[in-house]
Amino acid sequence: MVTIAEVARRAGVSPSTVSYVLSGKRAISSETRERVRRSIHELGYHPNAGARALAGNRSHVIALMMPLRTDMYLPVMMEIALAVATTARTHGYDVLLLTGEEGAAAVRRIADSASADALILMDVELDDERLPLLEEIASPAVLIGQPADPAGLTCVDLDFAAAGARCVAHLAELGHREIALIGEAPAVYARHTGFAERTLQGARAAARELGVRMLHRPTEGSYDAMAAQITRIFDERPGTTGLVVQNEAVVEPLLSLLRQQGRAVPEDVSVVAICPEQVAAQASVRLTSVALPAQEMGRRAVERVVDRLEGREHRTLDLLAPHLTDRASSGPAPV
Amino acid sequence: MVTIAEVARRAGVSPSTVSYVLSGKRAISSETRERVRRSIHELGYHPNAGARALAGNRSHVIALMMPLRTDMYLPVMMEIALAVATTARTHGYDVLLLTGEEGAAAVRRIADSASADALILMDVELDDERLPLLEEIASPAVLIGQPADPAGLTCVDLDFAAAGARCVAHLAELGHREIALIGEAPAVYARHTGFAERTLQGARAAARELGVRMLHRPTEGSYDAMAAQITRIFDERPGTTGLVVQNEAVVEPLLSLLRQQGRAVPEDVSVVAICPEQVAAQASVRLTSVALPAQEMGRRAVERVVDRLEGREHRTLDLLAPHLTDRASSGPAPV
C-alpha cells in the first residue's frame, strides 16, 4: 500500500506538503507541485479513504436513500441514481446506496457514524417519516420530491402541478372538452405521494379554469387493469376525447387497447403522457409528453448538496419547469 | 458526537472493552457486556466509520459497479442493486454505487484507497476490460454475469444457455417445429455480452438436437423495430408457430402486433419469454417464461463476497438453474 509518506519521500518533501498539493488549501510553488504530482502519478497513489475521513472530518461520500416503498417505476429511480453517482464523481464524491429497508434509522446511522457528508432522499412522501430526523442531524440533506411543507428544506423536483396543468391546457387548446387522467396505482395516492397528488391538483385546477370536464382514474400497472379502466371511462363519458397518462407501465397497454377498440390516435382520441422521454419516443405511437427529467433531477440534487457542503446555503425549493414535446399522439378534437 | 470513550466512561470500562463487546473478538463477561450495551444504546452510539476503517483495515463497504454501458434493461439492474444493498446490510456492510463512467480506473481507485473491502461487478462482458485489474488488486471481487473465461473468478449468473435450451425444449414438446428467437438489440451482441450470446448458443444447440428450425432476430427496443422484425419473420418462415423473446422492451409491442395481425396467442403462435416475473405476469397475455432472478442474483453475489471476506475461499461459477413457469402464452402447435 502506497502512503502519503512514500509519495513525500520520493518527491523530497514532507507529507504535509503532499497533502496541501492534493487539497490546494495552501499555496505551493508550481515547481514543488509538479514534483509531487509526478510522484503521486508514478506510485499510483490514492489517499486512504478511512484516514482521510478521520483526519479531515469529511468522508467525501454522499448517501442516496431509496424510497421506503419500491412499487414505483424502477427505471426512473435507476436513472436518477446513475445521474447522482456520475455527477457526484465530478465533484469528488462517491455515493453510498441505502435502501428504504432500514427506514428512518438509516438516516441516524449514517449521520452518527459519519459515513457520509450529506444525504439525498428520493421519492419523498408528503409526510415522510424521515423528515423530522433531518433536523436533528448535522449533515445537510437534499430531497428529490416535495413534502407537504418544504419550508427550510432543500428540494429538487419536477413541477408536477404545472406538468398536470400543461397537459390539460394542451388538450384544451386542441379543442378537447372531456378528458380523463389515467394515474398511478391507487396505493400511490393512498400513501400521499407528493408528485401524484400534485399532478392531479394541477390538472384539476387547469380543467376547471379552462372549462374542461375531467375524470381521474388511478390505475394499477397491468394490462388488465388498464383494460378495465378504459372501458369504464368510455362507458361513463362516451364523449371523452383526451387522455392524460401518468403511469409508464400502462402506456403501451393503453395504446394497444385503443387500437383494438378502433379508436385512432390522435384522430379519435388524443393522448398526452407524463413519462421519461425514452418511453414517449419508443412507444407504438410517438407520444406527446411532458418529460420526467430523471437525470436532470439527479444532477441538480448533487449540485445542491455540494453547494451546502461548501457553505453556500441554498435551502430552496428547486422546481423544474415542465416541458411538453408535441409528438404524434395529440391532435384537434374530433368534431 | 458520541465516541467510544464516552460509552466506555458511562459503562465504567475502558474503550478497548467496548470495542471487544462490539466485535466479539474477545470474551467479555455477560455482566459487563450488558452494561456496555446499555451505555451504547442510551447514548445512541455509532462507531465513526472512518476511524473504524483506518484502525481495523476494513471499511465494511462493498462497491457495486454498474455496467460500462447502460443500454441494458434498467429495472433489472435496479432490482439487483436493491437486493445487493439490502443483503449487504444484513451482513453489516454498506454499498458504494459506482457507475461505468469511470471505467476500469474505478476498480483501481476503490481498491487503492481502501474505500471498499470488496467489489461486485454487474453485467460483465465476455472480454471485460475490468477483469485484468481484478488480479492486481487485493480485494476480492464477485461478478454478476460470466466472462469468456471464468476460471479463478467468482461468478454468479443465471444459466442462460440452459434457459435458452429450456425455452426451445418447451416449444418442441408442444410440437412446434419452426421457431424464432427475438433477442436483444444488435449492439448487445456486437459487444459480446455474455448472457445474450449464451442464450443463443443454448437455444441453437437445443433446436439442432430436437430437430427444430430456428431463426435468430436481434431487435431494438422499440415498437417500430419489433413491427419490422415480426413482418420479416413471418415472411421468411410462414410456418413459424413459436417465439422466444429475450428483450423486455418489446414484449408488449410483440403481443400487440400479433393481435393486430390476427394471430391468436397461444392458438396460432406460442410465446415464451426470458424476463422478470413481474413483466411476464403483468403482460397483456400472461406469459410462459423463464424468470430472470434479479434479486436472487444480487443476494448470492453478496453472500459470495462475504464468504470471501471471511476467509471461505469460494472461487466458483455459481449458475442458477432456469425455472420455466407455464402460463397462458404457450400451447400445442396448430395442426
Place this chain on the structure above:
DNA sequence: GACGGGAATCGAAGCGCTTCGACACTCCTG
C-alpha cells in the same frame, strides 16, 4: 500455601491522513 492456567479487562501504540503553528526565506517599504 505456592503455583499454574484461564478468564476478563486495561493501557498504549499506531492506522494514514489533515491541519495548525512555526520557521525560513524573499521582497518591499519607509
Place this chain on the structure above:
DNA sequence: CAGGAGTGTCGAAGCGCTTCGATTCCCGTC
C-alpha cells in the same frame, strides 16, 4: 537597512478506533 508582509515548507499533534501484549483476579491442584 531594519522591519513588516507575504510565500512556501515542515513538524507534530490528533482524529476515533482496533489490537496486542500486559495485568489482575480467581480457581483448582499438588
